[in-house]
Amino acid sequence: MNTPTPAKPRTLLEIRDFSLSFRQSTQLAVDHVSLKMAAGRTLGLVGASGAGKSSIARAILRLVKPDAGEILFRGEDIYRMSAPDLKATRQRIQMVFQDPSVSLSPRRTVEQTLLEPLQHFAIGDTDEQQGRIREILRTVGLDDSTLHRYPNQFSSGQQQRIAIARALVTEPDLLIADEAVASLDVSIQAQILQLIQTLQTDFGISILFISHDLAVIRQIADDVAVMYQGQLLEQSTADKFFSEPAHPYSKTLLSFAKGNTPGRWSGDKWHLLRGQKSLGKRAKCVYAGFCGDKLDVCEEREPALHDIQFKNQHAAAPHCVKCHLYDGVKNDDH
Amino acid sequence: MNVPYLTRRLLYGIPLVLGVTFISFLLMVYFGPDKTYELIGKNPTAEQIKEVRHALGYDRPFLLRYGEYLRELVTLDLGISDSNGERVSSILIRTLPVSIALVVPGFILGNLLGLGLGLLAAWYRGRWLDKLVMSASVVGMSISFLVIIIGLQILLCTPYGLNLFPVRGWQVHDIGSYLYYVAVPTLALVLVTLGYNTRFYRAVMVDEIERDHIRTLKAYGASPVELLFKHVLKNSLIPVLTRIMFSVPFVLISGSLLLESYFGIPGVGLVTFNAITSGDQPILKAVVGLTGVLFVVALTVNDMLYGVVDPRVTKWASKS
Amino acid sequence: MTRDTWQKLKSDRFGMSGLVVVMIFAMIAVLVWSGLLGQGWSEVTGNRFEGASAEHLFGTNLLGQDILQRTLSGTATAFEVGLLVTICSTLLGTLLGGLAGWYAHSWVDELILWLKGVLDSIPFYLFAAAVAFALQGSPWAMHLAMIVTFWTTTARIIRGEVMRIKEREFIEAARAIGLPGLKTVFRHVLPNTFHILLVQGTIVFVAAINTEVILSFLGLGIKDGVSWGLMLAESSQEVLAGHFGNFLAAGVSLFLLLMGFNLLADALQDALDTRRLLT
């Protein structure tokens, strides 16, 4: 669902050369990633589990200590903000998690859960707060009777709606959804995706939608960014990505999603592709170990993130790819 | 067995031993009974007090006295008992075997029975056998150790009951007399620990039986015997081992304390009992120190056995 | 939430009978504290070892004191010891266990685990004896010794639970809006450990009463008052001579109260089955 593109597409969030290592280890969970998010659009962040998607989400919420780089929200770096600015920023960025059964505090009523952010950010007086939480419940399709019950009295679909309501109650500019529908059944997943789509059109809210499921991303995202072992390999618009994926890994991801298999027949023996084993010495390009179009340079030099302009491309949503195949390409000759 | 894992477990034990000995030193020696007045008698002069205190070493710096206490423990030169002037180490050497002979049968029986009943109750959980075992163990847990001892004594050792066994004493010179004297204390020890053991082993077994891999085994036709004795037992060996290793020091000291003091059996327990009631400090000091060390040894041996039983442990050696 | 746990508890016959027994003993304790019952336990009102009679329902002991009065007053002592030790040790266990769990694998955690390890490895009765010496036989030595060592099991369980809760997404959500640590702990962590404290409390209560009996036998227990432990200690000599009054009165009362608490603890454990509340 493409929202009417605003006149001047502001960049809401920009991640510049951001690196973050796993707890108590030097291995990088996020490996100098650069990423831009336009206001009012939904960016789908895809990749296998362990690619660093959730780490980026927690980095934006400043829940981690980064190794390098900066994250600019409305032009200001989150990691260098003063306490009051940080508090104001945290009001504008909210998150929804994967497993609804554990994202709500079990011993507190829905009313207490919804009121907590309002009280914490001191938004409006008690009457206004009561009105706001009732209105937000209606927006996510629940009625007032929900308020006085406990999370374990709801189905997983309703629990996720309550979690979304809690994220929306402070009217954030950016909503981060970390695998928000991954653990839901198909029919409930569809209801939640419908809800998110109405939020996009009615609220014009920017969403960072993290998922390993390309079909869900196709349904919900305006732009797509692909992560692999902590690195950003490609970012482009959804239409472009699903019709002409640039990076070899993007092509493999799409073929897996369509059910093709990573094995090869030789005689009657069926050879299993080895698991995620990298090429012995740390190949410069992180995907070299599996890339069908690998060049020699891929093992010597790490590819740069090439910016590739397309003819009718949306200004705020760049199209770039981190691959030596595009070293020579300056403009769109596809 | 990779050595770094073992050494780390041993190092982990050092602060524990230091902690135990420090606290026992603090309570037993530093704040312990002050013997100067016993030695001096009526209205002594300031000068005499100072001189006696110096002789007893009370005026030396705190850490030095603690160091002194540690040296005693390490070299097993534990000083002389106040009550009968015998060397503490020789008392312990004489009485420890008696305590071990007293406690071991009850300890083994209590755990084996507990394991068996726990296994039965776990396999038939929810059915009548499980309910029977559980309610019996609740009754077992609700009877205090002292009540069991006195009750058994009435039943088995007095004319009001069967009067088959001795009320007190320990004239053991051969197997016959050993069984004769150890029967009632062992029965008491088993009865008091059986309830707790059964419930603990049942909980461990139920936890193991409900694991996914047991369901897989059932789905591939494994018989209950193979399931229980090969898979469930081996997987629950760790919690079982931990419990046995950790209860060794306690049953040896606290268990024997009551049994020996009540049945008049000359083991470490009786010595400790008399030391408590009469305030014989060197003995208390020694027993606490030794139990602490025994506990740490049990802790380390237990961690080492982890490695043997569970292949996952030695690789990651997670710090529990 | 608590309404359906109460329903579940009511449906458990054993649990209910346990609760009733505990209530009866609690009533007796309250009556004794308020001076309506069991006051004359120390007066010599009969001669030695009288059998059960209208005047002395349970007969009299060595000194001619009425055993019934002593048993009733013993009930109050049992609750005194039980409640004091349970409340203090559970609070201490929750505080230290919570701290160790919240700051898992930090020096705070290591320190508390070390302290727990040390206290666990000192044989309790010797520790109680040492504390009694250090406090020159004050009547509270026993209680202090129990409190200082009984908190360790509660702390271990609470530490594990807090570490599990800490990883839950609803805690991450609280941190994401910048909720201060303390508020998060008291609003989102501790309420989820309440059910454990209830069960652990009943277990510690039983342990406290059992320990008092043995400490009294060792002469380290109740000093200025009567307790079932003292009565049992007395009975150990009288029993051989065929006087079972003290033994039966104290033994049966102790058994009934412990049985009541154990049944209640089991019923609470099932009713508050954590698997159901917090998968």
Place this chain on the structure above:
Amino acid sequence: MSIPALKVTNLSVWFEKDSERLKVVDQISFSIEAGDATGLVGESGCGKTMTAMAILGLLSKPGIKVCSDGIEVNGRNISTLTTAGRRSVLGRDIAMIFQQPATALDPVFTIGQQIGAVYRRHGGGDKQQTRKSMLEALESVGFRDARDIAASYPHELSGGMRQLTMIAMATVCKPAVIIADEPTTALDNSTRALILERLKHLQKLHRTAILFISHDLAVVRHICRDVLVMYCGRLIESTDCQNLFSHARHPYSAGLLSCIPQISGERPPAIKSIPGQLPPLTDLPVGCHFAPRCNRVEAQCRTSVPALDYENGRGAACFRPL
């Protein structure tokens, strides 16, 4: 008509808690021919795993009742066997693959020991023969280094590799039927495609009948010929995959299909969803359980239960099928 590899007739499972009876599986009947793969599809709580466990007789907990008019493997009714009799069938004639590879294997025994035990338990032969067939089973699922895998412990393998060892265990005695309960749900895309490939390959090799349980219709389409759709414990549609995806006859199946997001070059239409909520087991609606959420509901839908009637091989339990 050859004897079906697996034939289930009127299988029901219910919980009995004091007076209440909660029906979890309601009169399920179906059959699978040798060499065929049938999908059992439905959302969580519809009773598909319960059906599988009931077929294998693994629901022997107090309070759970199972009854059927026969569960036949290669024509032999296993539901009436004694427990010892059934134990000889489980793993030899009918095997099961579970969803969570992380916990499905015993952590303190090696892979070789566990697969060998299944072979030996079913009278496989002496030590050498057991080891040989165990290694063969591991090679047949694609492990070139079978000996290393056999010597390793479950925690040393990745999720995907562990699931492959489960498939090796399932096929070591070459059973007539394999029930796979969501074998790929806990795995990511690349490993998922790999496991499905292995199952299809082994199915053709040994002409094994596969009952493939899943909540993911796309996965079922990839591996199964026929498909059964379950809702609230009842079979509401039984057809082949082509027909289900092109022309589902039951409103719930159609609704389920429209909910699945598609990967397409151009921008997909707005997503559709099924209105309402899955009814709780404690108060299932009378008559057709889907009635409250169905846009084709009639009076009789709320009173009587539609039977699963077939029309040229395609069955739907609905009074007004699409």
